[in-house]
Amino acid sequence: MRKIHIIHTGGTISMEEDQRGAVKPGDKHPLSDLSGLFDIEIDVQISEIFRLPSPHVTLAHMRQLAQGIEEAIQNGAEGVVVTHGTDTLEETAYFLDLVLQQNVPIVLTGAMRSNNELGADGPHNLFSAVEVALCKEAGDKGVLVVMNDEIHTAANVTKTHTSNVATFQSPQYGPIGIVTKRGVNFHHAPTSHDHFPITETKKNVILLKAYAGMDEQIFQALSSLKIDGLVIEALGQGNMPPQTVPQLQKYIEKGIPIVLVSRCFNGIAQDVYGYEGGGRMLKELGIIFSNGLNGQKARIKLALALETTSNHEVLSQYFTQ
Numbered sequence: 179m180r181k182i183h184i185i186h187t188g189g190t191i192s193m194e195e196d197q198r199g200a201v202k203p204g205d206k207h208p209l210s211d212l213s214g215l216f217d218i219e220i221d222v223q224i225s226e227i228f229r230l231p232s233p234h235v236t237l238a239h240m241r242q243l244a245q246g247i248e249e250a251i252q253n254g255a256e257g258v259v260v261t262h263g264t265d266t267l268e269e270t271a272y273f274l275d276l277v278l279q280q281n282v283p284i285v286l287t288g289a290m291r292s293n294n295e296l297g298a299d300g301p302h303n304l305f306s307a308v309e310v311a312l313c314k315e316a317g318d319k320g321v322l323v324v325m326n327d328e329i330h331t332a333a334n335v336t337k338t339h340t341s342n343v344a345t346f347q348s349p350q351y352g353p354i355g356i357v358t359k360r361g362v363n364f365h366h367a368p369t370s371h372d373h374f375p376i377t378e379t380k381k382n383v384i385l386l387k388a389y390a391g392m393d394e395q396i397f398q399a400l401s402s403l404k405i406d407g408l409v410i411e412a413l414g415q416g417n418m419p420p421q422t423v424p425q426l427q428k429y430i431e432k433g434i435p436i437v438l439v440s441r442c443f444n445g446i447a448q449d450v451y452g453y454e455g456g457g458r459m460l461k462e463l464g465i466i467f468s469n470g471l472n473g474q475k476a477r478i479k480l481a482l483a484l485e486t487t488s489n490h491e492v493l494s495q496y497f498t499q
């Protein structure tokens with residue numbers, strides 16, 4: 179008999195639509211009875227660590243969840259499934275991927291339609307997530323996200339559509355596997371895995387998005403705040419409007435690390451362009467270029483990395499791996 183632990187944290191997968199069409203936290207979770215659904219006998223523990231819409235989730239909640247997962251594994255779970263709201267699911271998944279070092283499957287899932295809506299996807303997603311958590315092969319691939327019959331890595335997956343059930347995609351490399359009626363198929367494996375053994379999540383990392391005509395104002399306004407790091411979703415291959423450059427330089431001189439990603443949906447930020455504000459100039463200033471993470475994940479990574487080091491060289495290496 180395989181032991182699986184399901185941890186509920188809230189999100190649409192635990193919500194219902196009321197008579198006026200507003201989707202709200204309910205008092206039910208999908209599939210409370212999993213008996214007879216799987217080919218093998220399973221022993222399922224179910225717990226709820228918090229019940230929040232995922233826009234309410236903070237780094238402190240993510241740490242609490244990481245501890246809950248570790249406890250479940252210490253208590254014998256051979257696979258852990260977490261249900262979570264989809265809005266910030268990718269951030270929680272990546273946080274867990276970076277802080278947990280476990281070789282049992284850890285799988286996050288959610289739903290785009292609440293439990294009493296026509297075509298609710300929560301029960302099927304939870305079923306598929308348990309299928310993956312039961313699969314021993316899933317144990318060495320880091321934290322996984324299972325939605326709409328696809329298996330994604332925490333590092334790559336992102337929410338791409340506001341309402342479609344096929345919202346979760348992995349722009350760089352695609353899903354690493356699929357869930358079918360006959361079982362779980364992995365078709366490729368993640369190549370690297372970072373680990374940050376943190377005990378706190380106190381660093382304040384801000385995420386900004388660049389736009390045509392961006393100037394110094396937002397950077398000046400932010401300079402009155404206590405900021406430990408800055409992530410910028412830059413333009414194209416990694417370029418910024420020239421008016422921002424003197425301010426970026428000031429942040430670097432103050433020892434505040436800046437990590438640059440692209441605001442493009444796909445691809446890697448690189449120091450290709452040599453014009454004013456181009457990637458070459460930004461890299462020479464000491465801005466760290468990230469290798470393909472999106473902004474929200476680079477923010478999680480920088481916040482965790484800063485808990486372990488403030489060394490610029492070490493931080494840069496974390497983002498080039």
Ligand SMILES: NC(=O)C[C@H](N)C(=O)O
Pocket residue numbers: 188189190191230231232233262263264265266288289290291
């Ligand atoms: N589909 C969802 O779960 C979205 C919801 N707003 C949440 O993230 O909690």
